[in-house]
Structures are given as structure tokens and as C-alpha cells.
Amino acid sequence: FSPTAFAPRTSTSLSARKPFIAGNWKMNPGTKDEAVALGKEIAGAFSSSTPCEVALFAPYPFLDATVDAVGSSGVKVGAEMAFTEGKGAYTAEVSVSMIKSVGCNWALAGHSERRTLFGESDEDINKQVLNLLNNDVGCILCIGETQAEYEQGLVGPICTTQLKKNLLGVTPEQMANVVIAYEPVWAIGTGLTCPASEAQDVHATCRSVLADMYGQAVSDTVRIQYGGSVTPETVDELMAKPDIDGALVGGASLVAEKFSRIINFEEAKVSA
Ligand SMILES: O=C(CO)COP(=O)(O)O
Secondary structure, eight states: OOTTTTOOSSOOOGGGSOOEEEEEOOSOOSSHHHHHHHHHHHHHHOOTTOOSEEEEEEOGGGHHHHHHHHTTSSOEEEESOOOSSSSSSOTTOOOHHHHHHTTOOEEEEOOHHHHHHSOOOHHHHHHHHHHHHHTTOEEEEEEOOOHHHHHTTOHHHHHHHHHHHHTTTOOTTGGGGEEEEEOOGGGTTTSOOOOHHHHHHHHHHHHHHHHHHHOHHHHTTOEEEEESSOOTTTHHHHHTSTTOOEEEESGGGGSHHHHHHHHTOOOOSSOO
């Protein structure tokens, strides 16, 4: 299947963006059996009335089993990153062709944990993004400011720089396979969800940066997820905002009941 099966390619209307909610399992759960059970439960909660596209980003050893667990439900499974080389002497690395061969057509790039704990630079992330797209794998590019940058009022400049550096060389056509995840680092795993109105402002800024880079028509089709302590309690308000097109969920994606409620968020009756 194409990674863009649900992604609108041509419409410029805001409502044409199909929401996209993904779970980033990080280095969880602890065993394959737990991953399979979680994948099955989440797949069981995904139905024709679920108002969004859904993907699960699982650790490498569980990708194959998670693909089997979600079966034909329509839930997608992706890798949490993919190395930039095709094959060879790169001990412990995992290539795009490897993840594709087990049925994964999506991967994350640039998660803040990769940037801060593993020293990935904007250039490294740019290479990963290009490699995914050149191999027809959809990419969720994660961006966002640290707490110190937030306190210094640098949210806009940081997100702008990351978008420009991480998307360098990506063509307007390839943007159909790109999703942006705005994840303020201070909101990740802390319980401090960014207030929806603040997140909306950052998403609007990101969209205008994308419009400068690719034109308004392309920018209007790019889905921008919010990530950082998303819960069943916060998802509805976030999803009601016009430029918030989904969520990238960490902790709550490990609890089937919570993630099931998140993907089946309440659609706003009126535009927020
Ligand atoms: O990092 C995240 C998703 O990539 C967010 O994690 P939490 O939802 O646990 O804050």
C-alpha cells in the first residue's frame, strides 16, 4: 500500500486533511507478547467510525509481529527511525529496505530523544528524511523546542530552523508523504500538555513556514500532529483546533484503553 493512502494530495481546503494519530511506543513494551496484545487491542478499537488514520511505531524486534497483530484492520505500523545507508557494515543499524520487507511504510525521524540522547544533528535527520522519501516510505518529522528555548520565547525560530534544515532538498511532491509532529520537549512525558491554543499558534506558524518553502497549496495539505502528554482528557480540545491534524502519543499509546479513546476522539461540532 502507499503511505499516502489517506493523505489528500490536491485539495487546499483545511477540512480535507485526514487526521492522523500515531502511537510512539519508544523502548516499550518489554516483550513481543505484550506488543502483540497491545497491537491487537488497538486494532480492535479502530473501526470505520474512527475519525483518523492510525499508526503504531514499534521497536524493531516487534515490527513483524505487530504488523501481524494489526492484520487487515487498517492500522499502520512503522519504525521509530531508519538508518540512512542501504546495507553493509553498520553494526546494530536498521535500513529502510529491512523495515519495508516486514510491511512498514512509515518511520519517524528527528524525535527529540534521538536528538538529545543520541546526538542526531539536523543534518543527520535531513539525511534520514530524504532516504525515507526516496524509498517511498512516509515520514513523520518531529520538531520542537526545549524548555529553555520555550522560556526564551524561541518557539517560532526553533521550529522554523528545524523545518528548513530537516526538509532541505525535499520536493513539493514528496511533501505528500511527510507529516510534521510538533512536540515541545518540555511536554514530553511530563504530563504538561501544551495548552491547545498555544499549540494551535505554533502549528499555524509551522504551516506558514511550509507555505514559504512549498507554496500555500502544498502547505494546506500537510498534516501537523501535536505530541507531548496527549491523553484522553486533552485530545478533544487539541483536535478541535484548525491546524492540529493529529497527535503523536507516547505514554498513553501503551495503554490500549487510553489510546483507543484518543484515536476515537470527539470531533468538534463547531470550528474552534
Ligand atoms: O514523545 C512523544 C511521542 O513521540 C510524546 O510522549 P508522551 O505522550 O509520553 O508525552
